[in-house]
Amino acid sequence: MLLRVTDLVKTYPAPDGILPILQGINMTLEKGETLALTGESGSGKSTLLHLVGGLDQPDSGSVELEGQDIGGLDDAGRAAVRRDKVGVVFQQFNLIPSLSVAANIEFQARLSGRENAEWTQDLAARMGLSDQLSKYPEQLSGGQQQRVAIARTLAARPTLILADEPTGNLDEATADTVLELMLSLAAETEAAMLMVTHSERLAARMSRRMHLRSGRIA
Amino acid sequence: MQLFTLVVGLSLATALWSGVQAVNAEARASYDAAAETLGEGQFAQITSPTGEIAQNDYVRLRRAGWLVSPLVQGRLDGVLVIGLDPLTSPNGMGGPDLGEDGFAIETFMDGAVFGQQATLDRFTAENVTEIVFPNVATGLLLTDIGTAQRLLGREDIIDRLIVAPDQPITQQPLQDVAPNLALREPQSGSDVARLTDSFHLNLTAFGLLSFAVGIFIVHGAIGLAFEQRRPMIRTLRALGFPLRRLMILIAAELLMISLISGAIGVGLGYVVAAALLPDVAATLTGLYGASVSGTLQLRPEWWLSGLAIAVGGTGLASAASLWKLSRMPLLTSAQPRAWGMQAVAARYWQAGLAAGLLLVALVLGVVGGGLIAGFAMLATLLVGAALALPVILDRVLAVGAKRAKSVMAQWFWADTRQQLPGLSLALMALLLAMAANVGVSTMVSSFRMTFTGFLDQRLASEFYVYANDADQAERLAAYLEPRVDQVLPIQFTTQDVKGMPSDIYGPAPHSTYRDNWVFLQSTPDAWAQIETAQGAAINEQLARRMEIEIGDEITLAGKAFPVLGIYGDYGNPIGQVIVTETAFATLFPDVRPERFGLRMDPADVPALAQNLRDAFGLAEDNMVDQAGIKAFSLAVFDRTFTVTGALNVLTLAVAGFAILMSLLTLATMRLPQLAPVWAQGVTRARLGHLEVIRAVLLALLTAALALPLGLALAWTLLAVVNVEAFGWRLPMFLFPLDYIRLAAFAVAAAVLAALWPARKLGRTKPAELLKVFSNER
DSSP states (O other): OOEEEEEEEEEEEETTEEEEEEEEEEEEEOTTOEEEEEEOTTSSHHHHHHHHTTSSOOSEEEEEETTEEGGGOOHHHHHHHHHHTEEEEOTTOOOOTTSOHHHHHHHHHHHTTOOOHHHHHHHHHHTTOGGGTTSOGGGSOHHHHHHHHHHHHHHTOOSEEEEESTTTTSOHHHHHHHHHHHHHHHHHHTOEEEEEOSOHHHHTTSSEEEEEETTEEO | OHHHHHHHHHHHHHHHHHHHHHHHHHHHHHHHHHHHHHTTTTSEEEEOTTSOEEHHHHHHHHHTTOOEEEEEEEEETTEEEEEEOTTTSOTTOSSOOTTTTTOOHHHHHTTOEEEOHHHHHHOOOSSOOEEEOTTSOTTEEEEEHHHHHHHHTOTTEESEEEEOSSOOTTOOOHHHHOTTOEEEOOOSSOHHHHHTHHHHHHHHHHHHHHHHHHHHHHHHHHHHHHHHHHHHHHHHHHTTOOHHHHHHHHHHHHHHHHHHHHHHHHHHHHHHHHHHHHHHHHHHHHHHOOOOOSSOOOOHHHHHHHHHHHHHHHHHHHHHHHHHHHHOOTTSOOSOOTTOOOOHHHHHHHHHHHHHHHHHHHHHHHHOOSHHHHHHHHHHHHHHHHHHHHHHHHHHHHHHHHHOOSHHHHHHHHHHHHHHHHHHHHHHHHHHHHHHHHHHHHHHHHHHHHHHHHHHHHTOSSEEEEOSSHHHHHHHHHHHTTTSSEEEEEOEEEEEETTEEEEEEOOOOOHHHHHHOOEEEEOTTHHHHHHTTSOEEEEHHHHHHTTOOTTOEEEETTEEEEEEEEEOOTTOOSEEEEOOHHHHHHHOTTOOOOEEEEEOOGGGHHHHHHHHHHHHOOOGGGEEEHHHHHHHHHHHHHHHHHHHHHHHHHHHHHHHHHHHHHHHHHHHHOHHHHHHHHHTTOOHHHHHHHHHHHHHHHHHHHHHHHHHHHHHHHHIIIIIIHHHHHSOOOOOOOOHHHHHHHHHHHHHHHHHHHHHHHHHHHTOOHHHHHTTTOSOO
16 A cells, blocks of 8 residues: 555635635555546645645644655655655646756756666656756746656656646647656556546546545545 | 835935934034134135234234234133134124124123033133023134133234125235235135045945945835736726826825835934934044034934935836836736846846946046046946846856755755846845945055054154243243253244145154155155255145146245155145255244154153143143054044944945845745745755855855955045045055954844745745645645
């Protein structure tokens, strides 16, 4: 078992009291498995992704990644989990604007001490980025930036890939290409993938899907 | 946040400017009051080369039709006592208007002394009626001439005759009535005002620089506010709101903010001035003998100029933003692009402009002449360097990023480089503040060292004695001759040399002069030739103002002397010439020495002083102990440093505030840049630490550039502005320890400024960072 989520609860303060986001989520994910997380806006998909990735802390419940409860870790511990075990792809790409494409791709891999120049070059080539390595994010198109974000995530060889609407800003054809690449590379590295999406078409490409409604699994 | 930055930045800028202006205005008002009392500036005066006019000469002039009024002055208990004749003094002379102020003229003539309470408190003479009169200048006491002559022990002696503006046409020429006297036209500005000009110029320069630093903050705040309003402005315009009305509303808003900030700044300036004035007053009194009131008045000239400069500064700082707004196409991107990576083309333009300005400064330094060229050089140097700073920092940081080994170091250098556009205005402010500190402290410290050496030259004798008159001088010389190692008579007179009023001195040949007076330029063996009456030495002011060079001739009492040496004479507004004693006696047979420098064992000075008091009844004012006056002068200098130091700290504090505001503003805007780094496994605490290190790095790099700029500034002030403004050039000394201390201070200011934003970043809730990524919640 790669990931086990038990009775996960998360709320946010709101002007009229407490706003419940996740209300007792239970789920599991096996190594190499791909899971589509769907649901309406405000159903808690992104929040679940953030809790699973150690980006935020739950109010109650647990998130176990490779047997380690990451919800109880301190800031440094959760940073280490993000650095060493998790890779996140965001809808807005969120590349580091001050670094070149090459430096962006290598960033997390070098942080975690798992850099491999051959693997990085191979990734860049398969993503069609070999000619763009010396450029800066602002000089790339949206599709190119998303491919850099995916290459960055995979370069660090995470055990769990979290993707939050990774193709939400791309046209249909580019979205298909990007997802195809993600799935094949995830399979190659035996990483599990949890992807938030609104697209039924893309969700159908994953091995499993889970639908959230008002913070609960539907 | 922008409003706060704008108001605080503008208030601080105005505070420093108006504070300094308030101090200057108070000092100048004191000089003018004193000058008015003494009749300078308004009336011509008749003076004698010997410094004293006999009562008979006065009587002869009156009989010859001259409408002149006698004046005597002298110091008693450290107070300047002025004696006037109220019956003959022209209307407009300072002091109590006896009719209007409610005093009968008899009160004045009966021997009452008029002065401010503080001045009267220092005055210890007995059997004198004291009348508190606030209109008399600070440090002055006014009384009838007869009373003044009695108090000062100068019966029948007149110092000057004030010439009434309207004279009868039948009067005889002065040369016929009293050929030994000279007519001096009204002076524009008092001697003291001219003498202290350099001090006030320095204060004004500091005030202006502080203001410039503050305007950088304002410029940054306004620029950012405009950037953030771009979407709103685009929307308003898209909805049909006229651009013209929008511009007027924004300008009115800025005017209101500038007036409010200016008023706060003037209030703060009053506090600054009130805190600085006692030290400034002490400095001016000690250094130049200028009496300055220690209390501050709300004078319109400085608070109005404070408000005006606040409004003007805001206009200047907002002009570019308003211009850009007026040219912004309606369909331009509404995304705020503030603090983004600066366009390469803009950077090249900036580098080109900076290089051009620095080149102009260099050319002005090499071939320029005149005070305007000096100030133009200062301006181009400072603006050019400020513009060059971001370009130079960008290159340095690029090299750092290239050479970095670890991934975090690489990101740190690259990220710092990316922050430059957002921080550059604050860093420019820091650069200017630090350069001003280096420049002004180098100038002041160089002045101190030069002045100390100068005191050693001028006060080489261990003890100085001033006789009350020529007869007493003769008896004094005879008394002193066997009791000291050497008696050096000091005799001088005043005359125009090549059109410049100058004192002519005739010292006796002695090693005291040869060993201590250092020439800036001279012929070989100049002293030997001067001592044998083959030539003269002149001070630097006379040489520069009248363009006299070594070998040129000057004429003294009809006899030509070649100039053999030029010496430094700091602080003296007029020319000075030295010829040997024998030549002096031939040229000016009527002038007899009344002062003496005594070479002797310093340990014997107190005993000799006591003997002189007993034998001749000499007052304390007639005897000057070299060690005492040097210690006093240095103490005065140290008080000067207190003022300079306070302004240094205030200017740096303003620059530190600029950095704080920039970092705080950036902290909220740069979460999208930091969140991905955090998401990939870097803790918030580490990001916070790196923010502090970034501030230190930028402060150090700025300090490294501020040092050469400050030294160039000091050189310009010492070698160009000082020479053009005052006629003397001060040698420049370096003070490495001071510079290291300043850099440490700047780094400390940067760390303090960075701590708050860094702590804020370190404690940013994950939810805040996640907002960067979230499309929904």
